[in-house]
Amino acid sequence: ASQPQCPIGSWSDDTHLVNKTQCKLCPPGRYCPLTGRSTVFESAMPFCFGGYFCTAGALDGFGKWGVLGGLGGPCPAGHYCP
Numbered sequence: 676a677s678q679p680q681c682p683i684g685s686w687s688d689d690t691h692l693v694n695k696t697q698c699k700l701c702p703p704g705r706y707c708p709l710t711g712r713s714t715v716f717e718s719a720m721p722f723c724f725g726g727y728f729c730t731a732g733a734l735d736g737f738g739k740w741g742v743l744g745g746l747g748g749p750c751p752a753g754h755y756c757p
Contacts, residue, residue: 680711684734684741700732728756
């Protein structure tokens with residue numbers, strides 16, 4: 676039987692996990708658009724889009740956070756987000 680994968684916005688290179696909360700949030704500045712990520716490579720975790728920020732757990736380039744939480748969104752007034 677297929678086992679549940681780490682949800683979008685997260686990843687893990689660990690084995691023997693028993694709960695999705697053990698998955699790691701996608702790293703700051705990147706987003707994890709697919710389930711089951713097990714590596715930290717740019718192709719698997721692209722950079723967030725210009726004009727938006729992603730601190731951790733983002734599921735898309737606009738900084739929307741995944742089911743495990745996170746923080747991100749439009750670049751705030753008085754700042755720039757390359």
